[in-house]
Structure formats: C-alpha cells, structure tokens
Amino acid sequence: MGQEPVGQDTDAPQAPPTASSTAPARALLPFILPAAAVGVVASLVFVGVSAAAEKLQQVLWGPLPDALGVGRYSVPWMFAVLIATGLAVGLVVWKVPGHAGPDPATLGLNAPVMAPAVLPGLVLATGLMLAGGPSLGPENPIIAVNVGLAAWLGARLLPRTPGALWPVLAEAATIGALFGTPVAAALVISEALAGRPMRGRLWDNVFAPLTAGTCGAMTTTLVAHPTFDLGLPPMGHPDAKDLLAALVIASAAAVLGMCAVYAFPYVHTAFRRLRHPMLMLPAGGAVLGALGALGGHLTLFKGLSEVGELARRPEGWSAGQFAAMAVVKLAALLVAASCGFRGGRIFPAVFIGAALGLCAHALVPAVHPAVGVATGALGMLLAVTRQAWVSLFTAAVLAASPGLLALLCVASLPAWLLVTGRAQMQLRADGSPVR
Known part of the structure; x- marks a missing residue:
C-alpha cells in the first residue's frame, strides 16, 4: 500500500519459481x-x-x-x-x-x-x-x-x-x-x-x-452491517453528457485535492513549530472549530454518515453551499492530518468529492447525482490517497448503477495523469513529501 508493496515476500508461501506453475x-x-x-x-x-x-x-x-x-x-x-x-x-x-x-x-x-x-x-x-x-x-x-x-x-x-x-x-x-x-x-x-x-x-x-x-x-x-451505498437515484445507460460530466468532475476534484496535497508540508511545518503535542493538537482543534463554524456540523467527523445525509437530499443545498462544504472539509482534513490527530483520509475525501459532485449537479441539473458523487469521490481519492484501485472501488460502491463503472474507468485516466508522479499527502521524516 502507498509506495510499499503488501504482497508476500520470499519468506511467504509461494509456488515453484516458474511463471506458469501453480502452488499445490x-x-x-x-x-x-x-x-x-x-x-x-x-x-x-x-x-x-x-x-x-x-x-x-x-x-x-x-x-x-x-x-x-x-x-x-x-x-x-x-x-x-x-x-x-x-x-x-x-x-x-x-x-x-x-x-x-x-x-x-x-x-x-x-x-x-x-x-x-x-x-x-x-x-x-x-x-x-x-x-x-x-x-x-x-x-x-x-x-x-x-x-x-x-x-x-x-x-x-x-x-x-x-x-x-x-x-x-x-x-x-x-x-x-x-x-x-x-x-x-x-x-x-x-x-x-x-x-x-x-x-x-x-x-x-x-x-x-x-x-x-x-x-x-x-x-x-x-x-x-456496513454499507457504502448512498441510495442515489439509479442512472440508466450513460450518454455523451454523462461522459463529459465524469471527465470534468473527476479532473476538477483531482486538481482541488492536489491543492491540499501541495499545502500539506507547509501546514505540517507550521504546527510542528509549536513543538509539543499539548500545543499542536489543541491549536489544531481550535482551527477545526473555526472551520466547523464556517462549514456547519456536516463538515465534522470522518464524513461517511454525513455524506449519506447529503446524498439523501441532493436538492437541499445550493451549489454555493455544496462548494463551501467541500472546501471547508478539505481544509479540515488538511489541518487534522497536519497537527497530529491519528486518522486516515479516505472517508473525508469521499465527503469532499461527493459535495463537489453535488455542487456540479446543482449548477447543471443535467449532471446526474450518481455521476457527480462517484466521479467527484474518484478524483479526490486519487489525489489524496494515490491508491487507484481503492479509489475506483470506493467510487463504484457509492452508487449502485452498473452503467457507472465504465464512466469511472474513463474518468480515472485524466485524473490519474493529473496526480501521478507528483507529491503525495504523506511526508518523510525530514518533512519532505513522498512522491
């Protein structure tokens, strides 16, 4: 995972050393x-x-x-x-x-x-x-x-x-x-x-x-009994407008995610200057409180239950409100990951991408909510995690629409080109970003 393989090494159970043989x-x-x-x-x-x-x-x-x-x-x-x-x-x-x-x-x-x-x-x-x-x-x-x-x-x-x-x-x-x-x-x-x-x-x-x-x-x-299905309206066979929306939304989400990735070392360094966890973490909590006040309670927590609430009422917020929640949540993810809180980035990234996709739906009603949510989550996950299979899989299970899978595969291509080879949201011990 990340840059390190998780497969078995030479000590693990393996077949005889021929490419075509199978282990007994x-x-x-x-x-x-x-x-x-x-x-x-x-x-x-x-x-x-x-x-x-x-x-x-x-x-x-x-x-x-x-x-x-x-x-x-x-x-x-x-x-x-x-x-x-x-x-x-x-x-x-x-x-x-x-x-x-x-x-x-x-x-x-x-x-x-x-x-x-x-x-x-x-x-x-x-x-x-x-x-x-x-x-x-x-x-x-x-x-x-x-x-x-x-x-x-x-x-x-x-x-x-x-x-x-x-x-x-x-x-x-x-x-x-x-x-x-x-x-x-x-x-x-x-x-x-x-x-x-x-x-x-x-x-x-x-x-x-x-x-x-x-x-x-x-x-x-x-x-x-977990579920990732957000209960979004099912989509039929994808057409040209769905393909265009998928390409644009996934790429836009990847670009937005990369903004946080590039800011990560600088925000991390700013908190590290406080030098003590009893200063760094409360300071991070104070910033997160300000962001929560700005974005509302849906931008708190890991985001999985909260994205379900957004998906249940895609018409309940304006495009500006969805955009504000996406930006605030991304800033909150950046701060929480930088100041020393122990946690992962997959679930918040899903919320950010989903909010961005619902923003696109609110701006252009022809964008199907399932397309917006899934492709937004895909682009954001690719930027934040750099785990292509996890990103595709997570995006696919958010909306139970078989026709969406092909769109996700296509949309992942330009989004991946935007993130591959660039800095990741993970730092080395010296504070420099992993690539």
Whole structure:
C-alpha cells in the first residue's frame, strides 16, 4: 500500500519459481486458519473501536450539551469539544507509553510493525479523535494496530510461520473489514504486487491475504452491517453528457485535492513549530472549530454518515453551499492530518468529492447525482490517497448503477495523469513529501 508493496515476500508461501506453475494445495492449506483468525480479530478490533467512539460521540454531541443548555452544534460547543479533543489526544501522545505511534503525517495505509506497548495509546487516540469531530477516518491507525497485534501474537503462537506474512494478512483483513467486502483488499494487494517479481500465479500469492480479507469482511458484515451505498437515484445507460460530466468532475476534484496535497508540508511545518503535542493538537482543534463554524456540523467527523445525509437530499443545498462544504472539509482534513490527530483520509475525501459532485449537479441539473458523487469521490481519492484501485472501488460502491463503472474507468485516466508522479499527502521524516 502507498509506495510499499503488501504482497508476500520470499519468506511467504509461494509456488515453484516458474511463471506458469501453480502452488499445490498442500502449500496453501496451512495458511487458511491463521489468515481466518487474523481476519476475525482485525474486524473485531475495527468494530470495537468504532462502536466505542460512536457511543462517546453520541454523548459529546447529544445529552451532554442538552444537559448544559447549549446547542448540540452551536459554535461555542464546537469550539469547546474540538479543543478538548485536541487536549485529550495531546495528553495521550505526550504521556501514554509509545506516544500513540510515529507522526501520522509520515504514514500511509502501509503500516510499520509497532511494538505492543504503542498500540493501547494509538487505540485511545483514535477513539477520542473519532468521537470528537476532527475530519479523519479510522483506517490508518486501525491498520497499524492490527499489523502490530498480528505480528506480536503470530510470532508467539505460530513461531514457525514466516514473520513477514502477518503484516500482509493484517492489512488485507483490515481493508476487508473497513469496506465490508474482500474485493477492496484483493485489488490493493494485486496493485502492490504489480511489477514485482513473483513465483507462481497471482492467485497463489494473494490466497492467504484474500482469506484474511474475506474473514474480516464477513465478520464486519455479520456484526455491524456496513454499507457504502448512498441510495442515489439509479442512472440508466450513460450518454455523451454523462461522459463529459465524469471527465470534468473527476479532473476538477483531482486538481482541488492536489491543492491540499501541495499545502500539506507547509501546514505540517507550521504546527510542528509549536513543538509539543499539548500545543499542536489543541491549536489544531481550535482551527477545526473555526472551520466547523464556517462549514456547519456536516463538515465534522470522518464524513461517511454525513455524506449519506447529503446524498439523501441532493436538492437541499445550493451549489454555493455544496462548494463551501467541500472546501471547508478539505481544509479540515488538511489541518487534522497536519497537527497530529491519528486518522486516515479516505472517508473525508469521499465527503469532499461527493459535495463537489453535488455542487456540479446543482449548477447543471443535467449532471446526474450518481455521476457527480462517484466521479467527484474518484478524483479526490486519487489525489489524496494515490491508491487507484481503492479509489475506483470506493467510487463504484457509492452508487449502485452498473452503467457507472465504465464512466469511472474513463474518468480515472485524466485524473490519474493529473496526480501521478507528483507529491503525495504523506511526508518523510525530514518533512519532505513522498512522491
């Protein structure tokens, strides 16, 4: 994932070294149970952290302000909760062993194996962030937690299993759990393996990770019943105007996303000058409070529930309001990712792209809402994540319209040309952007 492959290395189960041969079943069967176990545990970690954060969110943004006699999403309350969230996460980063892991600006979906002592602090910081309202999702820290947990437990329970396999299984399992389907995990693994020497068939190399992704997805589906379908009006067969809209919206979203990507090192440096998490994170919370006051409560949180609210009423806001929400949410994502909050960027990017697509629909009613939302999300995800398969898959599942898939594939081409080879929304240790 990111720039690092997630496929198995030479220590992982592989077929004999010929391009056309396949691994015998006996070489793959021993990995089914470990992969299944990793899938189930990774899903339960994700569901558990998400459920706990949701409960806390309901208290912070419901009964508590009601009891205090202030509006749930009033400007003073947004400032108070977001600054308090910055203080709470800052305290975790400062005092809890492991400091909630490395600087999140330096991490992508690919996660290093962290020591077990780091993981409780990372879980706590993630849960507080999700409940408090910063515009980040759970994916990056949850992948990191599951990678560290799988590597630690795997080395102790099955010491003869290749150590390099556990992070691969954990990443695939968590992606399957996040999206509720193993397809996303299979696509990401296949993308990571592209251009890398492999022994045997591709399916042999992805067999164990796909098993983990499948078990993670099924566990999440059975426990939490997730869905990405926004319930947008279905579209029929695409025509020329749909193709034009898809090309323009995806490219515009990619350009807007790249503005945040290029600003990322500078905003990160500005917060780093404060030098202490108890200053950086509350300062970030204050800026996020101002952005929340400007954009409204829908621009808070990770954005998945909020984008559903937008999609249910595409006629409920003007083009200017949709554009303002997209810009504010992008600024909030930029600030939250720069000041030290632990979180991922996929879910906020979906909100930003969807708002941009609905802005296009409001400006030009001939633009179908499903086309606008899906292609807007596609362009934004390509710019922010640089994960082509994840971007295509996520955009496709937002609207259950088979005719949309071809449009997305076409629209991804100019959008990819706008982002490929350029700086990414991930920094090296010295603060320079990854390319």
